[in-house]
Amino acid sequence: MIASSAPNLTTTTIPKEYDGHTSIFLPTMATVVDVQPETKTEKIFTLRLPDGENLNHNPGQFVMLSIPGVGEAPFGVMTSPSRTGETFKLCIRNAGDLTSLIHQLKPGDQVGIRGPFGRGFPHDTFVGKDILVAPGGLALAAPALSLIDEILDHRTDYGRLIILYGARNPSELLLKDRLAEWEKRDDVELQVTVDHPDDEWTGNVGVITTLFEHIQINPYKTIAVTIGPPIMYRFVTMELLGKGLTPDQIWMSFERRMKCGVGKCGHCQVNHRYACQEGPSWTYAEALAFEEAL
């Protein structure tokens, strides 16, 4: 009786049929396949959907992960579509009630998954361009890595790949093996900085914007993707604009509180936009059009 003017939306895990009803809130129970401590506060979880179903996501999309009885929250997917087979990874910081319990999960435990949701980075439109990826902190693992690996696995489709990564201190640097791998590759230009060095640190010191002095880019053919806390966006976009990029060449990902992932609960509103539907990836040009974005 209630007709919807547009076709109903679907994604890999929802809607779910159950006993003659259809639910968009029922999670699919995924199995924790592997847990790897990454830093003192972050762990990487490898998850498998029932029957090894492919998550079928885009770089920059997120899933809602839940522990029934505790709660549900959004997490960016770490794995690129090119490396997603029967499993995918999430990198989760122990920062609250839900995530502290997620950190106690062991291989064999189940968690609820809904998604993938939202708009990721439209990497197919980046083909042929130089890509500058500038994540701060946790954002390197998720969602930046999902884009970086997608590019690395189709390396000849893209021009330069520049990665500028900033963390607070050396012990918080994520993916050290991957950083070492990129350091060695001729087709990846990696720069790393920390705000607060320790005795052994010999690299760059300073906030992420200090890395921009070291690089030259061709503003005609560069796409920048920057992901981090709100304060970082203000300074990184200034650097990028200073290098001649236009706001529509700069992509960002916006973190918001989310309770449903399906555009109903209202928590992720950025002015009139829903970060869970039209975001979380937006260009700076789009973000300038709504006051609450930055």
Add this chain to the structure above:
Amino acid sequence: MSLYILSKEQLGEFVEKLQAKFRVVGPVRTEYGYAFDDITKPEQLELNYSTTILPPKKYFLPQREVLFEFESETDDKGLRSYEVRPIFQEVEPTVIFGVHTCDMHGITLYDRVFAEGYRDEHYVERRENTYIIGMECLTPCDDASFCKDMGTLSAPQVYDLHMTPMNDHYMVDTGTERGEKLLLDHVYVEMARKEDIQQLGQVLSSKWPRFKMRLKVTRDQTPSLLTLGYKAKLWEELGEKCLACGSCTNVCPTCFCFDVQDEMDINMTDGERSRVWDSCQLREFALVAGGHNFRDTKASRVRHRVMRKGKYIKQVHGITGCVGCGRCERACLVNITIPGTINNLHDEMHPEPEKA
């Protein structure tokens, strides 16, 4: 669909007949004011009511609604697995009597929010099991109403039946086939004659002057005023007054935001996940892990609500997010009102030119 005459004497019989098959709800008098509640005797129905404390949204989006339940099992290695089952409570077929036109506009919006995009069957199942019998408003509820400004004085096409009170009868319009069946199967009615319809026309057109306009701008000018006034000083003033209690959003027929909460049984293995009405006026609404709050101040939250009502909801769903019912104004403890806010914003953005 057609117009019928239902004599006022027969209303009670109609309600009784419906009660045999349906849950019948409608406006009743309570010690705090009128409220939509279950009708056990036809005489409880107060169709000549002014406004209810809560809109009928509670029948489509209950204040708390279980979405699914789960059972967990821990094996001998201590590993946990879960069985999850969605909960679709059987919705008793329900008839809501006496829904005012403003509230029907609220339901129109709800239908778009919950049935479009990812289709929310929890909502849709309740909605499809509920008959809406509208009630034409011939006089304003009170001074807080501004339905005329918001263009909600006439009924949108969400009703199954819609009644207009005449001298000794109701003129009943059938909005849906199931509505027509509901009427014809349960009470004796006559088809309206030409003179009846003419009389209805007079009643409807004469109601217009009884409703006052309260806004200095039209509904269609409101979005651009809000755009212009995004950084107005007014928001700071309202932020200082606002108590962030969330009463305005609770009573609003177009507020639909919800929180999602898990509860564990005392056995610590079973439990359920529910959605619960939430309010963008509460501090935690836009708070993320790590402590950043995207609307940290009351000023930013009051502004967000007014922007939603006057502009954002229209941008997303194509219809204005305020229906002019006046409930937020009646509920507000510090007298923050939508018309007052819009008018003050208008004055701030369009100061009187100084006389030379």
